[in-house]
Amino acid sequence: MFRSRRSLSVRQLWRQRCTTPSRGLGEGAPPHPEDLQNGLRPAAHQLFIKLKDEQLWQLVEAVESKGCWDCGCIWGPGDGRSGKSLQPHLLLCKLYRWPELRSAAELKTLVQCQNFWRKSGEGTSVCCNPYHYSRLSAPESDVSLSYKTREAPRPVVPFQETSCFNVRGIHDTTLSRGSHRDGHWCKLAYWEHRTRVGRLYNVTEPSIHIFHNLPKGSGFCLGFLGSDPRSQTVRRTRKKIGQGLVLSREQDEVWVYNRSEHPIFINSPTLAAVSARGQSVHKLLPGYSIKVFDAEQAASLSGYSAQEDGPCDPHSVRISFAKGWGACYSRQFITSCPCWLEILLSTPK
Known part of the structure; x- marks a missing residue:
């Protein structure tokens, strides 16, 4: 019984190899036959x-759900090597998500993984759950994609809300600058075109999952937010949000991980090159992570002001689901996008 159950789990794992159609350079590129053989x-x-048998079934659940269900850490061999000098987590990420992956330096450990919270050199085993990792993306100005090993997180510093949104003279007073002592590090506002839907969502935990629908999901569920009537474009775009994204505060930085099956588009003062003119919108492919905010860099942008429309301070990040905007797109402003998110970051008191 034990052997047949184990054989069944291995057969299931082979059937779940990365064979889905390619979506550009994002997750789901076709495998290379020579690499597999x-x-x-x-x-x-x-x-x-x-x-172990239990670990194999954890892995089956993770790959069959494509990360929809968090099955926990799957601890692999502690020597950091497997087969032809491939680290266990790199091997499984290549097999089930990104066949073109070349090195572990292209990966970022996600905050839900216990490896993320370990200090350098602590522990001998490594988590090889392929959905506890993302690919690293970087602005064009960045030379390297390497992700430095992080120390244990620093204590959360009390924050004060900044604001806000101003669209060609249309000002939402509910997002005005104010002082709060509730411990949140950011607030989230969900918009459909020029209309804000639902109330502001305070974020106090180190990370928040923002999604439309997800089995066993917890966080900010956009599917629960009502708006009537909705246009056909908005309804189609909302369906594409799916697993959405993970927003995490990591020391003095804020990161975004795209868990959906479609690109998301991001505008942030600290994401664009300092010399960039106008607004810079970064396209983040499925399965990728990017640093969208750097507190140290933001401190030097006190004179920052966005052109035409959008947030007017260096502590606001905007993300559009599935639809881009700016000079390269038919939509010039984010207010033309069907579904988008505004992240109102707080500043130290």
């Missing part, structure tokens, strides 16, 4: 032998 399959077989 000459490298990945033998290495994966050796790794499966080392995993």
Whole structure:
């Protein structure tokens, strides 16, 4: 019974190899046959032998749900190597998500993984759940995609809300600058075109999941926010939000991980190159993460002002789901996008 159950789980894992149609350079690119035959399959077989039966079923659940259900950490061999010099987590990320992945330096550990909270050199095993990692994306001005090992998180500093949104003279007074002592580090506002839908959502935890629909999901569910009537464009775009994104505060930085099956588009003062003119909108592909805010860099942008429309301070980040805007798109302003999110970051008191 034990052997047949184990064999069944391994067969399920082979059926779930990364064979979905390519979406550009994002998650789901077709596998390279030579890699599967000459490298990945033998290495994966050796790794499966080392995993316990319970761990194999955890891995089956993770890959079959494509990360919809968080199945926890799956601890692999502690030597950091498997098969042909592939680290366990790199091997499974190549097998199930990104066949073109070249090194572990292209990966970022996500905040829900216990590895993220470990200090450098702590522990010998490594989590090899492929959905506890994302690909690293960077602005064009960045030279390297390497992600430095982080120390234990610093204590949360009390914050004060900044604001706000101003669209060609249309000002939402509910987002005005104010002082709060409730411990939140940001507030979230969901918009459909020029209309804000629902109330502001205070974020106090280190990370928040923002999604439309997700089994066993917890966080900011956009699917619960009502707006009547909705245009056909908005309804179609809302369906594309899916698993949405994860917003996390990591020391003095804010990161975004795209969990959906469609690109998201991001505008942030600290994401664009300092010399950039006008607004810069970054396209983030499915499965990728990017640093959208850097507190140290923001401190030097006190004179920042957005052109035409949008937030007027260096502590506001805007994200559009599935639809881009700016000079490269038919939509010139984010207020023309069907579904978008405004992140109102707080500043130290």
